Amino acid sequence: MNIFVLAEHRNKQLRDTTWEALAAGKKIASDLGGDVTCLVLADAVDEMADKLAKECPKVIAVEDDRFATFNSEAFMKALAAILKDRGPFVLLMGNSNAVIDLAPGLSVVLDAALAMDCFGLEVQDGKPLAVRQVYSYKVNTTVSFKDSERIVITLRAGSFPYSPAGSESGAVEKIASPLGDEPLKKRFLNYLEAEKGDVDIASADIIVSLGRGIGDEPDMEVFESLADTMGGVLACSRPIVDKSILPKYHQVGTSGIEVKPKVYLALGISGAFQHVGGIKGSPLIVAINKDARAPIFRVAQYGIVGDIYEVVPALEEKIKELKS
Numbered sequence: 001m002n003i004f005v006l007a008e009h010r011n012k013q014l015r016d017t018t019w020e021a022l023a024a025g026k027k028i029a030s031d032l033g034g035d036v037t038c039l040v041l042a043d044a045v046d047e048m049a050d051k052l053a054k055e056c057p058k059v060i061a062v063e064d065d066r067f068a069t070f071n072s073e074a075f076m077k078a079l080a081a082i083l084k085d086r087g088p089f090v091l092l093m094g095n096s097n098a099v100i101d102l103a104p105g106l107s108v109v110l111d112a113a114l115a116m117d118c119f120g121l122e123v124q125d126g127k128p129l130a131v132r133q134v135y136s137y138k139v140n141t142t143v144s145f146k147d148s149e150r151i152v153i154t155l156r157a158g159s160f161p162y163s164p165a166g167s168e169s170g171a172v173e174k175i176a177s178p179l180g181d182e183p184l185k186k187r188f189l190n191y192l193e194a195e196k197g198d199v200d201i202a203s204a205d206i207i208v209s210l211g212r213g214i215g216d217e218p219d220m221e222v223f224e225s226l227a228d229t230m231g232g233v234l235a236c237s238r239p240i241v242d243k244s245i246l247p248k249y250h251q252v253g254t255s256g257i258e259v260k261p262k263v264y265l266a267l268g269i270s271g272a273f274q275h276v277g278g279i280k281g282s283p284l285i286v287a288i289n290k291d292a293r294a295p296i297f298r299v300a301q302y303g304i305v306g307d308i309y310e311v312v313p314a315l316e317e318k319i320k321e322l323k324s
Contacts, residue, residue: 001128001149002034004083006093007052008070009040010191014048016258016280017094021155022055023162024121025092031123032090038170041078043068045174053170064177069188072102074179080109081178088149090128095154095277096254103154112150115143117273119159128153133273133295157254157277199233201250206232207261209252211275212239213268213289214308220245222309223267226316229323235259237275253278267308271296288312 003025007018018038025036037058040048045061052059060082066074083089091106093099095117107114120131122142130143130153145151201207208227210218227234236246238253252259253275260281267288269275276299279285287300288311297303304311 007040019162023160041067054166113145113148119156209235211269
């Protein structure tokens with residue numbers, strides 16, 4: 001069974017989801033006895049195809065002005081035409097906002113099995129299995145695809161770390177766009193840049209991140225003091241922004257800002273995939289939460305189950321003691 005990886009791009013730059021999906025594909029390719037091929041659809045494919053060829057054995061490139069920005073209708077039509085006669089396959093792509101309606105639609109058009117937001121892939125008896133969470137992300141479940149010969153899987157951001165090494169010398173096959181002259185029903189308008197403030201959490205090495213567990217009327221001086229002592233900045237999960245405790249440019253997550261800190265201290269954060277997906281790289285994650293079953297403890301290297309307002313002052317005192 002062959003592996004296809006959809007390259008996602010914005011402003012003519014490949015996104016991290018591309019490399020993560022490629023890492024996942026390489027992980028299972030040998031066990032499935034297939035090849036890995038990247039698919040890149042863009043208005044100017046040459047540069048991106050060359051970058052992909054340094055990481056992937058084969059690249060299929062399709063150039064069309066209608067692929068300049070993401071349009072699920074255009075991508076669906078093109079991918080269906082490309083893949084319909086290519087035999088048994090697994091198609092991997094990031095579980096990003098851009099493809100969240102592409103994967104279900106494509107699976108219908110191709111009569112393919114579908115599993116979304118998966119954070120693990122396995123091969124058992126020569127068949128792929130996908131691991132995802134259910135019941136509000138509290139239970140891990142393994143999805144099998146029975147005898148499906150076409151499978152579409154979207155991958156949770158950050159689940160398959162990958163650093164481009166440039167060790168491949170893959171072949172690039174450039175094919176004509178399968179899109180016809182019929183106008184598309186969907187039309188891209190524009191990207192709206194997120195508000196930018198005086199704090200750049202994307203470049204911070206140390207982040208103190210706040211979640212719902214800090215309460216409805218939090219003592220922000222406690223957390224600001226800890227961040228200052230650690231030499232870090234404050235960030236948060238979406239509920240804190242929704243409550244107007246911190247502005248949007250402090251929000252970490254797939255619907256916020258992606259961060260790559262060295263240390264990530266999560267205070268009262270449950271650990272929903274939308275939040276964890278925004279933490280890139282391999283940071284030291286320390287979690288403090290009253291709920292011992294909070295999903296954040298599954299990704300944290302260190303965890304404390306306790307009251308934040310008791311733990312944080314003690315932690316700050318210890319840090320001050322060590323610094324002195």
